[in-house]
Amino acid sequence: FEGDVYLLDDTGQVLVEAKGLRLQRSESMEQLTATNELNELQEWLYTLQWEPWQSLISKQAMAQAGTWLIFTDSSGVGQELTDLITRQEGARKEGMRKGVVNNAPTCITVSPGYMYQAVGANRYRINPASPDDMRRLFTDALNGDTATLAGVIHLWSLDVTPVQKTSVASLEADQILGAGSALNLIQELLSVKQGPRLWLVTRGAQAVTSASSASVEVAQSPLWGLGRTCAIEHPELWGGLIDVDAQSDASTTASQLFAILAQQAREDQIAIRDGQSYVARMVRSQEWTPKALSAGNDATYLITGGLWGLGLEVAQWLARKGARHLVLLGRSTLPERTQWDSTQVGSRQAQQIAGLRQLEAAGVHVHYAPVDVANEADMTALIENLPQQGFPAIKGIVHAASVWQNARGESLVHPLVNLNLSSLQDVFRPKVAGAWLLHSLFAEKPLDFFVSFSSGASLFGSAAQGNYAAAGAFLDALAHSMRASGQPALSIDWGAISETGFGATAEGQRVHEYWESHGIGRIPPRQVLAALELLLPQQIAQVGVLRLDWQQLQQFYPQLTQLPLVSHLVDSIATPQTDEQTVQQTSSILQSFFGTGIDRAERQRRLESYLSERVAAVLRVPEEKLDREQPLTALGLDSLMAIELKNRIERELEVHISIVAFLQGPSIRQFAAQLLEQLPVTAVQSSVDAIDAIQETQKNDMPIDQQRAQQLLTQLDNLSDADVEALLGTMLQQENGEANEHNEQQEDGNGHQTSTGSAKQISKQDATQLLAQLDQLSDEDVEALLSQITQEGD
Template sequence: FQGVRAAWRSEGAVYAEVALPEEHRVHAAGFGLHPALLDAAMHTIAFHGREEADAELVLPFAYREVALHASGASALRVRVTPSGPNTMTLELADESGAPVASVGSVVSRPVSPEQFGTAATADRMFRVAWEELPIRPDGTTVEPLPVVDAEDVHRLATTPEASLPDALSLDLGGGVGSGTGDGTADVRELTGRALRVVQAWLAEPSLASSRLLVVTRGAVAVREADPVDPAVAAVWGLMGSAQAENPGRILLLDIDQETIPTALLPAMLAGDQRQLAVRDATCFTRHLTRVVEVPEAGPGGVGSGGTVLVTGGTGALGAVVARHLVAVHGVRSLVLASRNGPEAAGAAELEAELVKAGARVRIVACDVSDRGSVARLLDMAPKDVPLSAVVHTAGVLDDGVLTALTPERMDAVFRPKVDGAFHLHELTRDLDLSAFVLFSSAAGTLGNAGQGNYAAANAYLDALAHQRRAQGLPAVSLAWGMWQQAAGTGMTGRLGDADQRRMTRGGVAPLSPAEGMELFDAALRTAESTVLPIKLDLAALRAQAADGPVPPLLHKLAPPARRAARATTDEELVTGRLAGAPPEEQERILLDMVQQEAARVLGHSAAATLDPDVLFTEIGLDSLMVVELRDRLAKRTALRLPPSFVFDHPTLRMLARQLRDELEKADADASPGGARE
């Protein structure tokens, strides 16, 4: 009750005075009602008739008739009056007595202490849900110009500007069961073709104002019974990253028919949704929602009576899983496979630790991308303790923006993730497994910028789990968020401070090993084929929503904020400061802005410390930071900047000068007759 200053009862009501701590009052103006102040006001409900030692524990469950009358309060006077069983009415006023907010009723419900044991799990376990998007044909039509390959794009770019289309479409054809069936060749062919087309499209300046429609079939399951093709699903992962790097330019559409529903395209292209599906002529959009029905606590899903295979078993995550299986699930026979096997750093110590805990352990060097090696690996389970479960944690990172990806970089990530999972799936399908667990990544769902190859590989894993479930086989894909790992260990352990800050700004906090294994157990008890165990900082997401757009997938968790109308500040849009300024002053204003935004991306406190004539690589800006810097500059200038904009002007001063040229060009284009007045 740190915000409660005084509380008393009078004539059946509770009155209180609440206030923000002095150091936080300066932030009150940025909120309709500061959340800490509202929290303090809610605490006063506890003073109403709760003096009995055995009073039932209740917590707020539903709010009705909520109204905000004034914003920016730093202190409140509160009146709480009962209006029914476990129901209260709240009236909030400022220190002068003027109304600030009111709540017609706060309905509370009883809770038991046992319910708090799974609260953290329930709030960190998400899944993809689909809902109908109410759009109908409006009589207009849009006919995107179809392109099949990169050569089509290059030919199109040479046509007269007046003939250039507003939209292009890449129809990847196929559908579930239409591939070659040749192992993982389909995923390489489809993602490779999509990558080449998008790279060619982004490289053509004449197409910079166009949009791209990418059409798939069988990439996603809107309904549980929908069949999916993991190879096509990988395209959605790849294109999700492309969308993050090129906001507003790419629309993903999965359909259940041969032809594109052109009658719905105008509304689809005009909306702010980036990923849509059409089923039976109805349009659906997807979003993240909490997994709320997690069975009672206790490990489940991994049979302790057999041998469990953990790929990537000597890596940071594999070792955490191995220890957990032995200590919590009671597994007594483990095969840990990794590229270096017994020669991996810490392998001997891990084996000794697990043996001491009572397990029989075999550490094996194995390239899981090789089918023969995987077949031999599966034969290594002791005959008296046959294989009972598989946990596939193997994976590598090779991050880079979409324009920098190559077939070799795609393949490097696909081999341990995609090939390994496919071989394990095929070679164990006739075994009586209790669990088949795939360690995926939220990147496959959320589409992280700079991780197109990794997102594609993990989207494949998520779809493979769905496909196995449809075939009556056990499977769950865990699309993890960020893990908290020691520097230099594991994949996320190699992230630098700037990378960590970027993810934190994006609303993702790292999971500790203990939290991760709690979610691992919860995921095994769900009926979902794919879950996202991820620690989302919803406060950071809502702050992001108040400042600008959040990914549509997160709109249900962090709805776009309704803000009071106000003048756009110089801090947000720089064009107002440039009007009427001489050229030298314009360049200084733009350079200051570029330095400010680069400092924010780098996490520096002082923009002036950044040398404007030093190359980006020397001040610490990597390719992912460059993408973020471009997006920030586009927002501050209201310009549409191509993906290569920052790369093509690799110092802050060069960038500022080019921004001035672009703004002058945009100003001239907007003037009557296309000429500057």
């Protein structure tokens, strides 16, 4: 830079004058800035890896007692699984003699059809697209008694079109059978007071090993994005995702599923390949070495969503990298060029026209086409006509098409409870069907790159992002499949991108501000382009680019940070509350509501104060400014905040809260009254008494004998899962907490110290399995359980 510089005082008198001053950026400073930005960017990169888990063979495997609802496939896996679950009465009796307790479960099977039909005893057929059919199923099959539901298994995705026969039309139909029916199922389960665990099953939908990546069943993959969102929004009903081996027969697959369900392990994202089970783990990506990247001036680059938001940013970036031929696709229709100067200043059209002119001024040959990227006829015609317009062969594709509003201008960003099939299809068409069509049209053509813009929600799950997470999971699976077949595909799971596209809208800014205050930082376009420059030349199929503060995430989203998926990422930060600390916190809160001498009116008042404090924290407003008579929605509670508030109250009070209750907008006073009905005095006081008994025993460092344990177990019906875990933890604790590391020292008859093995203890895994069965135990079963817990030696 060169110019004249004048420094003036307050009166305007010249103090210093410098003419012809030249300023030049130091190359070392530019290098330092670039290095710092690269180091920062490396901290935002994440990849998904699959780690070997454990054997799926269990001689004593038993499913939890109760009713299992199984959405069966046509390949026989569901029927085989049904037979395994219901064939347990004889095994139960044999197990009792070995100290393993269980009751025989029953199964209700559901298959897809065109209309609702009861086809036999405990056998139903429903329309996958019909929420009414799903609702009727729960009414008829369970007779309104959902408390007996032990688990729900969704296998319908196993029947979608295999990848070799996939088309745009089949994808649209398959999403109704897969993600669409699963969404209806989740919404119905949310109406159940004590929801059972939901398991979603796919076959060959994940790129687990290099051998399995070449034939990923991409049409099944959206279920994984939807499931991960369910884990975040509704941890109370979440069981997990299982991707079975496409090479296994129905009997083997059913046995493996049965073993996983019977183990009742904490893992919730599991895959099976060649008899080996794997679990999903998110890790920080390796540090990538920057490579030179340039765009050819003799090639054409196609960008979907290319005239708005991030797509236009990428087009301008490619022009700066040397691209001279760009084809931009979008949904907007622009006026004739002769009318460009007449467009309203500041309008979306005016900004799009300005973007085109800027590219043309840089010497780029640009063709813009308002075309549906999922319309095969239109896309084929467009590509075939490009050479006639002077465009060389297409060498690179950036699939950035997205939509966040429907045709009526309504937002498509909703929690699962408010999503519908139309909301899924609106998001799926440009992303899922569009990506598949582009892949099909260029499968036999040499490309330098094929980049899909996916979402970080597909990796981690995200509240109110279920449709985007599902669509992104498809893009991720497609990239793995393409890369395995030799095509240079890359799916980037972006975090919250600011300043452009959705991030530049009023709704986007509100959502992103909320996320940023909860640990999900925004990424400006400049750093998006830096990430593209780093990642595009690398040999990788999928990478997440997200600015995440794990300390904040642990505070606001414990349902995420407690998932096994992120265990490698949270090891280095503060340990979350232990079960005992959680129990103590719950006990303290409940005692404040139900202490001695507190009448119902005072409980109501204290519950209102408790809720006011929690609502104020979520809304980030002073508590005294809240009107307890106003609906929560009128106070500013949106769907994201409602999910956060729901999960926090459920953790602290050990109650089940329907998200619908929040979104219907009760006042704080009304909601306190509803909660009061869920916390009857006798049940809460029994729970508090049991917790106090556990804590008193721990304080006095006294072991629990069998008589005392039996007294405590009489209160099990009133205990939460966390309370029961604390009880078992006490029963299983070993002297000074070191019995696993040291042998007991005892004196023999001569006064010498001798070493003896510590008493045989039940394993944590066995305890976890038994805990899941406690509600189903008879008195005899309780005795067997106590016997197993307290046994010593052989």
